Amino acid sequence: MNFVQRLQLVQRKANSLVCIGLDTDITKIPESLRSLENPVLEFNRRIIEGTKEFVCAYKLNLSFYECLGEHAWQTVRQTLACIPEEIITIGDAKRGDIGNSSAMYAKALVDDYHFAATTVNPYLGGDSVAPFLKNADQGAFILAVTSNPGAKDFQYLKVKGRPLYEQVIARVKKWNTQKNCGLVVGATRPKELQRVRKIVPDMPILIPGVGAQGGDLKAAVRFGCDRHGELAVINAGRSIIYASHGDDFVGAARRETMTLRDQINAIREKYF
């Protein structure tokens, strides 16, 4: 089973395009957890337990773990162990290095932590991305148009009359021989998302930026999905995991996840 098929399977089974960003900030989790031995792990474990029927994926932005020091890598591993096998796990690492160094990063993220998918920065080109694509059942979402203000510094520069991100996408299409490439396009970029989906009708698109970043949910679903209303992976982080800062955080996250799933499914019903 290649990565696209894995994603389709879980999206159909859960009837959900929701991905939860487990970008857990120790300063924002409920007071009552902070005295535990590993508050971040306990928080993640409970969020996963309360939301796993309603999602197709969990995404861990590794910056949130790297900054906690050495033991946090163990937390990443233990968090992944809490996630049911069929749900897609995304190591949002945005790595990218020269070939042999990228192979080392892939050794960690792909072989050791065994993320179902990673995010990869394209600037260093083909040999930097290849190690993340070595296994057909593990995908890589390559950054195309990001959700942040700095996206405009380079990603929109015109190359032969077309923005740089389209050059990236043209290359990614060539790298996609095993059907395990995806793209990252921010929900704050609805016009670009529409354009990208036309260029890659069958490729998974990871869409961060709904929720706290204020991206357009309707556009994310309408323009991000393939013709079957699938293969958009819509990530929400803070708006779900911090839906409540009190001891009812699991219930609040659960309700928020169901609401987001239902909103997305209503938009899918309308357009697909």
Added chain:
Amino acid sequence: MNFVQRLQLVQRKANSLVCIGLDTDITKIPESLRSLENPVLEFNRRIIEGTKEFVCAYKLNLSFYECLGEHAWQTVRQTLACIPEEIITIGDAKRGDIGNSSAMYAKALVDDYHFAATTVNPYLGGDSVAPFLKNADQGAFILAVTSNPGAKDFQYLKVKGRPLYEQVIARVKKWNTQKNCGLVVGATRPKELQRVRKIVPDMPILIPGVGAQGGDLKAAVRFGCDRHGELAVINAGRSIIYASHGDDFVGAARRETMTLRDQINAIREKYF
């Protein structure tokens, strides 16, 4: 003291532009070390002890540590503790994320590990780079032209008649308000290096790719230095740290480092 001044100081004191890449691969270090509790740390400690008078910097490519698992982050910390204060330590992490996530990476690399400098990927633009530039005495080397084959996929694409990497450099010049920006240009790209030095006469340039990758040392020195014959940081990794695979590895690394320093200084004498 800003980052440029720090670099100048150590380059003058050591009379050296050599940076050693501590990209330590556990499968390549001498047999006799492998039974120790932490072979990588012991290898690094001895290499540093044997070479520290002859270098201006040590660079740790974090991919080599990330792939060893959790305890390797402790090895990074302990390795840094072996390096004398005045020598520049470079966290070669090639990170880059949206603003708040980049801030988390910087929290780890800049505030916690306290690298003197980091390497940063420019694709996500200004807000992704800014957290690595917050302290004037800590620098960021932004990827411009990398040494690998994939460099040609995007970095050379023409934007308004000039390659993309020149657009990157134009932005980096604007970000350099605290004199702590640098660039990465591979030694395998001598023509581009010459061009880059003309555009940024006063900026540090980190030049990987001499040694095992076969880059042109003469060009790296002649074109990479500023008008005083300084501010090029010439990185060699494998050719120094694996100069011998036997128990004489420290002596061999020491000799190789002195030789490289002397070769570089001979070229500096000739051209500056």
